[in-house]
Amino acid sequence: xxxxxxxxxxxxxxxPEPLPLECGLTLPGFTLAxxxxxxxxxxxxxxxxxxxxxxxxxxxxxxxxITGKPGWWEAVVGPGRAIDTEQYxxxxxxxxxxxxxxxxxxxxxxxxTLWGTxxxxxxxxxxxxxQARLVSRLGIGRLFSVxxxxxxxxxxxxxxxRFPERVFSAIxxxxxxxxxxxxxxxxxxxxxxxxxDPHFHAGRYRDHDEIPARGLAVARMMAHITYLxxxxxxxxxxxxxxxxxxxxxxxLFDEMFEVESYLRHQGSxxxxxxDANSYLTITRAMDWFDLAADHDGDLARAFHGSRTRxxxxxxxxxxxxxxxxxxxxxxxxxxxxxxxxxxxxETDRGHDAFLLDEPDFHRTVSGFLKGxxxxxxxxxxxxS
Amino acid sequence: xxxxxxxxxxxxxxxPEPLPLECGLTLPGFTLAxxxxxxxxxxxxxxxxxxxxxxxxxxxxxxxxITGKPGWWEAVVGPGRAIDTEQYxxxxxxxxxxxxxxxxxxxxxxxxTLWGTxxxxxxxxxxxxxQARLVSRLGIGRLFSVxxxxxxxxxxxxxxxRFPERVFSAIxxxxxxxxxxxxxxxxxxxxxxxxxDPHFHAGRYRDHDEIPARGLAVARMMAHITYLxxxxxxxxxxxxxxxxxxxxxxxLFDEMFEVESYLRHQGSxxxxxxDANSYLTITRAMDWFDLAADHDGDLARAFHGSRTRxxxxxxxxxxxxxxxxxxxxxxxxxxxxxxxxxxxxETDRGHDAFLLDEPDFHRTVSGFLKGxxxxxxxxxxxxS
Numbered sequence: 001x002x003x004x005x006x007x008x009x010x011x012x013x014x015x016p017e018p019l020p021l022e023c024g025l026t027l028p029g030f031t032l033a034x035x036x037x038x039x040x041x042x043x044x045x046x047x048x049x050x051x052x053x054x055x056x057x058x059x060x061x062x063x064x065x066i067t068g069k070p071g072w073w074e075a076v077v078g079p080g081r082a083i084d085t086e087q088y089x090x091x092x093x094x095x096x097x098x099x100x101x102x103x104x105x106x107x108x109x110x111x112x113t114l115w116g117t118x119x120x121x122x123x124x125x126x127x128x129x130x131q132a133r134l135v136s137r138l139g140i141g142r143l144f145s146v147x148x149x150x151x152x153x154x155x156x157x158x159x160x161x162r163f164p165e166r167v168f169s170a171i172x173x174x175x176x177x178x179x180x181x182x183x184x185x186x187x188x189x190x191x192x193x194x195x196x197d198p199h200f201h202a203g204r205y206r207d208h209d210e211i212p213a214r215g216l217a218v219a220r221m222m223a224h225i226t227y228l229x230x231x232x233x234x235x236x237x238x239x240x241x242x243x244x245x246x247x248x249x250x251x252l253f254d255e256m257f258e259v260e261s262y263l264r265h266q267g268s269x270x271x272x273x274x275d276a277n278s279y280l281t282i283t284r285a286m287d288w289f290d291l292a293a294d295h296d297g298d299l300a301r302a303f304h305g306s307r308t309r310x311x312x313x314x315x316x317x318x319x320x321x322x323x324x325x326x327x328x329x330x331x332x333x334x335x336x337x338x339x340x341x342x343x344x345x346e347t348d349r350g351h352d353a354f355l356l357d358e359p360d361f362h363r364t365v366s367g368f369l370k371g372x373x374x375x376x377x378x379x380x381x382x383x384s
Numbered sequence: 385x386x387x388x389x390x391x392x393x394x395x396x397x398x399x400p401e402p403l404p405l406e407c408g409l410t411l412p413g414f415t416l417a418x419x420x421x422x423x424x425x426x427x428x429x430x431x432x433x434x435x436x437x438x439x440x441x442x443x444x445x446x447x448x449x450i451t452g453k454p455g456w457w458e459a460v461v462g463p464g465r466a467i468d469t470e471q472y473x474x475x476x477x478x479x480x481x482x483x484x485x486x487x488x489x490x491x492x493x494x495x496x497t498l499w500g501t502x503x504x505x506x507x508x509x510x511x512x513x514x515q516a517r518l519v520s521r522l523g524i525g526r527l528f529s530v531x532x533x534x535x536x537x538x539x540x541x542x543x544x545x546r547f548p549e550r551v552f553s554a555i556x557x558x559x560x561x562x563x564x565x566x567x568x569x570x571x572x573x574x575x576x577x578x579x580x581d582p583h584f585h586a587g588r589y590r591d592h593d594e595i596p597a598r599g600l601a602v603a604r605m606m607a608h609i610t611y612l613x614x615x616x617x618x619x620x621x622x623x624x625x626x627x628x629x630x631x632x633x634x635x636l637f638d639e640m641f642e643v644e645s646y647l648r649h650q651g652s653x654x655x656x657x658x659d660a661n662s663y664l665t666i667t668r669a670m671d672w673f674d675l676a677a678d679h680d681g682d683l684a685r686a687f688h689g690s691r692t693r694x695x696x697x698x699x700x701x702x703x704x705x706x707x708x709x710x711x712x713x714x715x716x717x718x719x720x721x722x723x724x725x726x727x728x729x730e731t732d733r734g735h736d737a738f739l740l741d742e743p744d745f746h747r748t749v750s751g752f753l754k755g756x757x758x759x760x761x762x763x764x765x766x767x768s
Contacts, residue, residue, distance in 0.1 A: 181617035181643045182609065188644040189606045192651070196598035198582040214580035222573045222606055225566065230706070233565035239674060257671065259565045260572040267576070287641065290623060319703070322614070 008065050010058070010094070010101030011035060015133050019096075025120040028110065032134045033101025034058050034093035037077065038085035040140070045376060047140045048083055048369075049131065050092040051148030051155035054223075054282055055274055057100040060092040061085065066273045075357050082366040083147070091138065095155075096130040097122045097281040105203075105277030116277060117203030124151070124289045128158045132166070142166050144376065145369060149173035149354035150321065151282070154289050157329065160310070161291060161302040169309040169372040171365060174318050174354045176325035177299050177332070178290040183320060186226055187283040190219035194276050203277055216276045217267030224266045229317040229350030233259060292332075299332035306333075309375065310340040311368040313361065315353040341368070392449050394442070394478070394485030395419060399517050403480075409504040412494065416518045417485025418442050418477035421461065422469035424524070429760060431524045432467055432753075433515065434476040435532030435539035438666055439604075439658055441484040444476040445469065450657045459741050466750040467531070475522065479539075480514040481506045481665040489587075489661030500661060501587030508535070508673045512542045516550070526550050528760065529753060533557035533738035534705065535666070538673050541713065544694070545675060545686040553693040553756040555749060558702050558738045560709035561683050561716070562674040567704060570610055571667040574603035578660050587661055600660045601651030608650045613701040613734030617643060676716075683716035690717075693759065694724040695752040697745065699737040725752070 010033035019027040035058045040047060050060050050073065061077040063070060077083045077090055094102035097119070101107075105119040135143060146159045146167050153175025160170040179187075194200055197215030201208050225233075237259035295301035312330050314323040323344050333340040345361045347353045353361065394417035403411040419442045424431060434444050434457065445461040447454060461467045461474055478486035481503070485491075489503040519527060530543045530551050537559025544554040563571075578584055581599030585592050609617075621643035679685035696714050698707040707728050717724040729745045731737045737745065 178623060180614060181621045181623065181641070182612075182614045184623070184641050185609045185617060185643050185647055186606075188641070188647055189602060189609065192598075192605060192648070193577055193580075193602045196577075196581065196602060214576075218573060218577045218580060218602065221576060222570075225569045225573065228566075230564055230566040230703075233569060237565045239562060239565065239568070239677075257565070257568050257572070259569050263569055263572055264576070293623075319614075 008101070010065075012101050013134055013137050015130070015137075019126070019130060021120055021126050022123045023121045027103065027120065030096060030103035030130060031101070031107070032093045032096070032103075032130055033098075034091060034134060035060065035062065036092075036138075037061050037090040038088050040089040040138070043380075044140050045142070045144055045380075046087065047089045047091060047135070047138070047143050048145045048147060049135065049143050049159070050077065050083070050090055051131075051146065051152035051159075052092060052095065053148070053150035053152050054286065055220075055270070055279075056152070057098060058092045058094045059100075061090065064273075067269070072355060075355065076362060076365065082362040083369070084366070088144065088369075091135065093131055093134055095127045095282065097127065097278060097285060099275035099278040102130075104275070105281055106275040114206055116206060119277065119281060121284055122281060123285050124154045124158050125162065125294075127285065128155055128162055131155070131159075132163060135166070142168055145169040145171060145372065147171040147173070147365070148175075150175055150351065151286050153321075154286065157291055157302075158289075160306060160308050161295075164303070164306040164308055167308045168376060169311070169368070171311045171313065171368065172326070172329070173313045174315055174321045174326075174351055176321050177292060177302075177329050179287050180325065184287045186222065187287055190223060190283060191280055193218040193222070194280060200276065203280075205276065211271065212276045213268075213271040216271045216274065216279060217264075219279065220270040220274075221263045221267040224263060226320045227350060227352045229319065229348055231317060231348040232350055232352075235348070237262060299329065300335035303333055303336040303338050306336060306338045308338065309368075309372050310338060311364070312340065312342045313354075313364055314342075314344050315349070315351070315361075316344060316346050317348045318351040318353065320351040392485070394449075396485050397518055397521050399514070399521075403510070403514060405504055405510050406507045407505045411487065411504065414480060414487035414514060415485070415491065416477045416480070416487075416514055417482075418475060418518060419444065419446065420476075420522075421445050421474040422472050424473040424522070428524050429526070429528060429764075430471065431473045431475060431519070431522070431527050432529045432531060433519065433527050433543070434461065434467070434474055435515075435530065435536035435543075436476060436479065437532070437534035437536050438607075438670065439654070439663075440536070441482060442476045442478045443484075445474065448657075451653070456739060459739065460746060460749065466746040467753070468750070472528065472753075475519070477515055477518055479511045479666065481511065481662060481669060483659035483662035486514075488659070489665055490659040498590055500590060503661065503665060505668055505672075506665060507669050508538045508542050509546065509678075511669065512539055512546055515539070515543075516547060519550070526552055529553040529555060529756065531555040531557070531749070532559075534559055534735065535670050537705075538670065541675055541686075542673075544690060544692050545679075548687075548690040548692055551692045552760060553695070553752070555695045555697065555752065556710070556713070557697045558699055558705045558710075558735055560705050561676060561686075561713050563671050564709065568671045570606065571671055574607060574667060575664055577602040577606070578664060584660065587664075589660065595655065596660045597652075597655040600655045600658065600663060601648075603663065604654040604658075605647045605651040608647060610704045611734060611736045613703065613732055615701060615732035616734055616736075619732070621646060683713065684719035687717055687720040687722050690720060690722045692722065693752075693756050694722060695748070696724065696726045697738075697748055698726075698728050699733070699735070699745075700728060700730050701732045702735040702737065704735040
């Protein structure tokens with residue numbers, strides 16, 4: 001590992017006021033690292049908040065400072081893209097608990113020591129609470145839209161439930177109103193892989209100048225499978241093999257399957273950019289997300305009286321957040337008499353489809369935003 | 385760990401003749417541990433070979449000597465069951481490479497030292513080759529039926545392809561003619577979890593009197609999720625939680641989800657009965673299984689001219705071996721003009737359904753065996 005994520009200077013906003021957390025503890029102030037793209041217009045009505053997924057960050061539409069790779073959503077966010085940065089002011093912040101400059105286990109406390117395992121458990125609601133302060137700091141009362149996939153979609157739903165008056169439109173993608181038993185199970189295996197790494201040192205690995213790289217890599221490899229689909233893996237890799245080890249005396253069994261090589265690469269490159277304690281913190285936040293439970297078991301109550309326009313998007317081959325889970329959200333929104341459209345995109349690329357070049361998906365987003373823009377202008381005309 | 389699987393005396397047959405393996409190496413003799421139930425009839429025409437899955441063993445219909453739990457297929461095999469031991473002579477042997485008494489990484493070589501990582505890679509074909517010697521040793525020329533689920537089903541297909549004249553009927557269940565990219569990917573994560581355990585010692589853990597328990601448990605936990613289904617996990621556990629840790633000062637986040645507790649138990653109980661090197665050996669055998677590739681890429685050729693009666697059984701919610709994979713086998717059998725029936729059982733219990741109380745499944749097996757019995761008697765009448 002050349003350098004730790006914490007060593008990089010990120011653009012960030014500091015909030016000195018204490019942040020009460022859902023667990024009952026209070027953070028004595030916090031920092032959110034964030035990036036913006038495009039320009040806020042004069043009446044501050046064109047801001048779109050992009051919420052990132054488990055292992056995403058604020059580098060949504062520009063080269064990543066650690067990996068050197070393109071931003072994670074350049075397929076969607078940029079000049080002329082579905083979220084057109086020539087038209088919209090895009091904000092993306094690293095979540096509370098993250099490891100790219102926002103306050104989390106990998107960031108320093110007031111006394112200079114790292115939070116590490118002392119970092120309190122945070123929820124999706126806490127993440128949104130922190131983001132809301134950032135949005136206010138940027139001088140924005142109401143967001144034109146909040147959008148995100150997977151855990152980003154959980155934040156979108158939480159934003160719409162918590163701050164309906166601050167969310168003109170909401171686009172939750174490939175997500176659900178609670179984490180399923182199967183998804184909790186996968187997260188738990190991830191955590192056990194990290195706990196089992198001897199370099200984890202009960203979370204105090206920084207004190208030992210080590211990281212639980214193998215455990216974190218195993219966690220990432222497993223999670224990566226769940227982001228794809230059987231069809232996508234078959235198309236991409238099938239049963240193709242490649243040689244490994246010295247050529248002399250090599251037998252069939254000295255070859256490895258290409259899908260194995262691919263996964264190992266996914267695992268090893270991930271540990272260079274992600275903090276294990278952050279992974280634990282954020283997977284916990286996802287597992288505890290249950291928007292209905294926060295509203296007496298009735299998801300419709302979360303959106304009661306909401307005037308937000310919703311566009312829900314799922315993908316046919318996504319088995320991590322299957323369409324049925326988002327359809328349940330659509331039904332709750334209908335019960336709440338909310339304004340909702342629901343689009344299922346046909347693709348065999350699994351959960352990852354929301355990050356990829358999927359023209360139907362992109363057209364859905366741009367079309368919905370355009371329609372919302374017209375609605376917004378009508379409302380303004382009525383008010384003025 | 386109270387005692388190692390290798391410490392238990394298993395009923396076994398030893399085969400002193402060398403066994404040439406597909407990897408090019410040769411085993412200098414081998415042992416297969418096995419169990420039988422019921423009685424072989426006078427004309428030796430009622431023998432059914434049961435092939436076990438990845439982590440199964442020969443204790444198919446009696447209390448397991450390590451876990452003290454019922455046999456893994458008591459729902460199917462026993463007096464009055466679908467495979468009625470009052471009618472059939474049931475044989476089940478621990479696979480070559482296994483760890484319940486058959487020759488494998490956990491068993492001793494001629495010089496008394498354990499095979500460990502020196503154990504050669506074996507294939508499904510090698511497993512079947514070894515089983516064939518056991519069947520001959522038991523004085524059986526032709527098996528009335530060969531049956532098995534998952535990796536057991538791979539062995540069934542291999543038996544039918546290799547020894548068509550020795551297999552009167554074949555029942556491959558919840559299986560495929562090759563391991564998919566997704567299944568190889570999951571297996572690879574399992575292996576990386578084991579490799580990453582510091583107690584693995586590059587496979588020489590017995591020399592250190594240790595076992596890579598955490599890595600093996602993580603492997604098992606992940607695999608266990610793939611054996612179930614989202615619906616089954618939701619029904620069984622949902623988002624129910626239980627307290628953990630001391631009650632004093634406990635917050636919401638000190639609770640754990642029941643599905644987590646369940647998985648941890650699955651992981652920790654598994655390592656008491658299974659050898660890590662065996663796990664590596666057997667997952668490799670599954671990954672390399674590709675019956676079409678062994679027949680010039682044409683699966684139909686594997687069954688050319690076969691007179692075996694096939695009954696293929698899949699389960700609607702099995703996403704590890706989805707119906708489509710077994711349907712491809714059915715199509716190949718049709719192209720080979722083989723005698724084949726194909727039944728998809730409606731259930732939400734996932735891959736594991738083949739081990740559970742599924743009346744439709746059991747009726748399918750018993751009905752097919754009954755029909756085959758009538759056919760067999762007709763053939764005998766013609767011949768006599």
